[in-house]
Amino acid sequence: MKFSCEKLFLQSAVNTASRVAATKSSIPALEGILLQADAQLTISGYNMQTGIRTTLDADITEEGALVLPSRLFGEIIRRMPDDAISFSADKNLNVHLTCGDVDYNIQALSAEDYPDLPVVEDQYSIRIQQKTLRSMIAETSFAVSTDEVRPIHTGSLFEINEGGLTIVSVDGFRLALRQEPLDMVSGGTFSFVAPGTALNEVEKICDDTDEEVLITLGNRHLLFEVGNNQLICRRLEGEFLDYKSAIPRTNPIIVTADTKALMQSIDRVSVVISEKQKSPVQCTFTDGKVTMTAKTANGEAKDICSVSGDGNNLKIGFNNRYLMDALKNAPADTVRIELNTGISPCVILPAEGEEKFLYMVLPVRLKNNG
Secondary structure (H helix, E strand, O other), rough: EEEEEEHHHHHHHHHHHHHOOOOOOHHHHHEEEEEEEEEEEEEEEEEEEEEEEEEEEEEEOOOEEEEEEHHHHHHHHHHHHEEEEEEEEEEHHHHHHHOOEEEEEEEOOOOHHHOOOOOOOOOEEEEEHHHHHHHHHHHHHHHOOOOOOOOOHEEEEEEEOOEEEEEEEOOOOEEEEEEEEOOOOOOEEEEEEEEEHHHHHHHHOOOOOOOOEEEEOOOEEEEEEEEOEEEEEEEEOOOOOOHHHHHHOOOOEEEEEEHHHHHHHHHHHHHOOOOOOOOOEEEEEEEEEEEEEEEEOOEEEEEEEEEEEEEEEEEEEHHHHHHHHHHHOOOOOOEEEEEEEOOOEEEEOOOOOOOOOOEEOEEEOOOOOO
């Protein structure tokens, strides 16, 4: 196997594939990345759950395939000068790397020890701009559950219909929903749940560009094609929350607020809250303002934020981080907050325009609320 390639392109491809290489595996080859040189250079990483395959142009003079330790190979490439890297391997899998005056010799593993990445049958597929998918994942991933008791909620639900794409994440304390129209849907109405860990990688390989991502749904796996990168992951199976029934939309109290101002108020009163000293932020919604207070052994804090609308003196408590996450990820300068009682969920929506996002945060029961 012999090729040469610009360091910048090789480093980028190695970094991308290495992100899903197994850190510890009973199959040693999975702790490495697979290099395949034929018409193009293909680099793959796989951990039996998620795989990334990326292709790049290289001057290939001898075809072949082998597996290299992902961390070691990545560190070597990173330290090399910004120039063309020459790569050669003999039949005993001794690898020789040169770049300028720098030389490395490392040992590879046989490509035969590397499990094949799954083949994804094309049942349904959609196309969506990279920048749109990236923002949708970023603005819902914070609500993905990390609790393996309900594995289905460790992923995000993708629902595709004539209205477009809806992504929903839930973790038992909050819900995040984002909607965007799609130009073309192939195969009609369908849905699937993608693992949150895989979606984090999809978000990283998507750029802020109008170029499209092709998402293909197979029997057991999903394929995300982003430029020269392919990410393959298992679909999560199970009964996802019936989110439409879970979201209350007949709330009698509605106020609007400046998103940034609200976040600053929460941030100020959260200073006295810590991992050791946990306490809800108590919000009292009155006419034209919300008064926020927090009290722990560290001290007491209070701040007032202006809002539009009358909160009818409603007192409600929230986990400060959950409320802050929802506001921080809300893609709107002003938000509409819908409330009912001190023990009912709070719904956060855009104050103007289409309802492209909806966040729901469950309250923390305050002592004076019974």
